Amino acid sequence: MATLNLRQIEKHFADNAIIKGVDLTIRHGEFIALVGPSGCGKSTLLRMIAGLESVSGGDILLDGEVINDLPPQERNMAMVFQNYALYPHMTVAENLGFSLKMQGAAKDEIARQVAQAAATLGLTPLLARRPSQLSGGQRQRVAMGRAILRHPRLFLFDEPLSNLDAKLRVELRSEIKSLHQRLDATMIYVTHDQVEAMTMADRIVVLKDGNIEQVGTPLELYDRPNNAFVASFIGSPAMNLFSGRLEQNGWVTTDDGVRLPVAQAPRQAIGQRVLYGVRPQHFVLQQADSLSARVDVVEPTGSETQIVFDIGAQKATALFHSRIAVRTGETLGLLPDPHQAHLFDAETGLRLN
Template structure:
């Protein structure tokens, strides 16, 4: 079992509060992704869990035991870093088996476990090579294999794919997810890439300035973001947000005078300043009489067409799951799907519908 509870965890640097007091429970076997913009505290939080950073307040509880004062070795967690952290003078086999050797495991057992891990991660042909002879993806596989062989209570990943090219990131993303399913071990994964978080995690924790903005499954955060920050952070391309006023039930009038439909409008918000949110894929191609927008950029991908439009003074991104014949400078009639429109308070950003 490996259930981790963070109870009012705090961190300060040189008198500045980085994490003011954070509460979170991570259940055994969960894959949790910590996401947020640079400087939000996600890597600091991971290092506090690992024991690489001290905890200035609150309790870190692993399976009922407070572990604030335990060393990284005593916590029995394995961390996979962005820069691989391999021993350059050792072969792949030696890197994989190093932690077992330090534990005094017999050589025959080390060799057996190293070969099992290498076979799982496709490293068998590379066991005699040194890190300098490996590609970035191969080095990251070695780092993952070394973590597996420690048989840790938790796996911690600190942006492990950020140094890889796009194709390798997709491949290793799939491998890490498959690894989690095989091992059924608790994993905490820090990333600035919300696509990684959406495709891999059981739950996502969205952080901003050391605070948790929302915790939920990927689809919960995508379909019902708790506030405008989460709405704009989760989803790619990001959600379009319009400032306006809820003029009457079902209609928001933007500051540019554009009428936008929304299916659910709470009575208490009538007349209120709001942020109207709609995701790029929730625009419909419409007939004359609806919103007439000028085409700025067309980006066809084959199966989809992404079109950037000028709507009043605002630039809007739309995404259609079809090929759309549009040219820059021409006009296109579009309409947001009212069923998928989001309303947020213009000042606090809190969700209204």
């Protein structure tokens, strides 16, 4: 078992508060992704869990035991970094078996476990090579294999795929998810790429300025973001946000006079300044009362068409799961699906509907 509890965790560097009273429970076997913009504290939080950074306040509990003062080597956690952290003078086999050797395991047992991990990760033909003879993706596989052979209570990943090209990222994303399912392990994964988080995690923790903004499954965060920050951060392309006022008739009138429909407008917010959110996938073409949208950029991908356009004085993005025959400078009739509209308080950013 490996259940982790963070209770009012704080981290300060001099007078600068990096982590501000974080509470979080990670259950055994969960895959948790920590996401947020650069500087939000996600890597610092991971390093505190690993014991690489001290805790300024609060407690970290692993299976009920406070481990704040436990050194990293006694926490039985394996960490995979974005820069691989392999021993350059060792072969792949030696890198994989290093932790077992340090534990005093017999040579034949080390060889057996190394062979098993190498077969799982497609590293068998590479066992005699050194890290300098490997590609980035192969090095990351070795780092993952070394973590597996530590048999840790927790796996910690710090942006492990950020140095790889797009194709390799997709491949290793699937491998990490598959490993999680096979090992039934608890994994905490830091990434700046919310697509990685959406496709891999059981739950996502969204951080901003050292605070947790929302915790939930990928679909919970996508469908019901708690605030405008989460709404704009989760989802690719990002949600469009328009500033305006909620009118009596249930429409939102933007600051430059554009009218946007809402299916169920909260009565208590009538007359209030709001942020109107609509995801790019939730625009429909050529509807009655449609908006006049001047096309700025067309980005066809084959199966989809992404269009950047102007509505009033604001740029917005629409994504269609089909090919749209339109050119830059032309005008489209578009309308947000009113049943998919999100309303947020313009001042606090909190969800209203």
